[in-house]
Amino acid sequence: MLEAFRVGMIGRSGTLFDGFEAAFRDGDIWLVTGPPASGKSRLLAVLHGDGRPDAGDVMFDGVPLYRGTPDAASRFRSTAGLVDEMIDAGEHSVGELFRLASLVAGGVPETERKAREAALLSMVGLPGSSDYAFRSLSMSEQVRASLAIELFRGPRVLLLDAPFARIGKEWTEMLSALFRALAREGRIIVFTEREIPPLFPMKPVKESTRCGPFLLTQLAAGSSVEAVG
């Protein structure tokens, strides 16, 4: 379980958010919506263990990421994946990023890496894109490639910054289905959007709750029909 306790962040123009509290259980899908410049990306970085909050703490399975042992955040990041809004992959090709991901995973044999890489890229609709420079991909392709790269390590927690806004309508259904499948495997999925996209295929489990500038909505991990029911 990933929990945020009274997390606060101060931006250049003052307090971004304060007293943010949430508990994301295994198998949950959560959507965090908020207006532009409300600190959604900063919140994801904090939840990812990659941006120390000015107040509060984040705990994963009862272990504090920031006010506990120094390497707690690093250990958490090894089990979590973050698909940023701004993806800086330098000059790397998609295949090279998979190679880096395999190094993080402790060194996966070349043949196994290539097989998994091909399967994941096919799953996100990018078969045969290994040799393409990451920056040459379209925004939608970058989001999908990034997601595939993060999934390579099989993260327990997946954090995504505005994925539906960038992925394009034609891939919305695929991404929703993927989120549900991952949640059914017990993974925690938290993603941000400015607002709930129109014709969004995932249904809320219950009423959204407001937490500072953010609106937190838990989405159904089962099929949309089950969720509505």
Place this chain on the structure above:
Amino acid sequence: MNKASMIWIDWKLAGKSLAREWMNRFFMFFLLGGFLLLLLASHGINRFLSEQWVVNAVLRLNVSAAEGAGIASKARKLPAVRSVVYKDPEAAWSEFLADYPGLESLRLEGDNPVPGYLHIRLLPERLTAEDIAGVENALKPLPQVEKVFTGAKTLPRLLKVRGWVNLSLWVLFGILSSILFFMCVLQEAARARALRADFSFLAERGVSHAAIMTGRAVGSALVAGLLVLPAIGAAWLLSIAAAGRFPILSSVLGPVEEVVRSGGFPFVVLYLAAVPCLIFVASLYGWRASKIQTHRK
């Protein structure tokens, strides 16, 4: 990711450029190791001076060749002595005639007027005022010895100059070592900067910067340890081959085997141990110099 796999992270990310870098470093280890071996074998300029500096002991006229040879063998046993050449009166007379032809008439009136003598050379590391005085004190009381010429008047100044020259050579070695160290720091910093995006990728996925930093440093130290031994070995072999081809090198710089005999071996071991340690520190400095941020701003 385990820390062991971080040791070779640079090789996995930039193997080709790293191989070129290590080829350069191998060459530097070779040059520096060769310089150290020559310094140890020659004892700075001690060997050159010990070759030039000769203590002459002139024997009395009535000393026979057998007696002279006996004194020479005793002189050889003195601890500071490297070599003793004995010229009996007949050989000394021949040398005299070679140097001053036309004076054969000096011998017509009687016996050989030229006495025998000893040419004594000291060990390079024992060419000191005390050791020269020791040789003089050992030979002077002998009744067969007429006079001992040590050049004691000019010796102190010469030894002073020798001390400064030797110190300068070691300072030069230190400067070359420092240049190698800073070159390695710059190389490590440049590589860390070039791989910054990759390290950030790893760090964002749970590999701590400390693990990357220490892993890289340990990896560099291991490769340095593996390369410095063959580098100094190659320098050793080249010295032997060069001495075989150009004998003058042996007399000025000395045979490399001399390093072991004269107690220089611990310096070689120290060099072998110091190079990986310095490369380890260079890698850490290089990481710091690359200013890779450990946290997202």
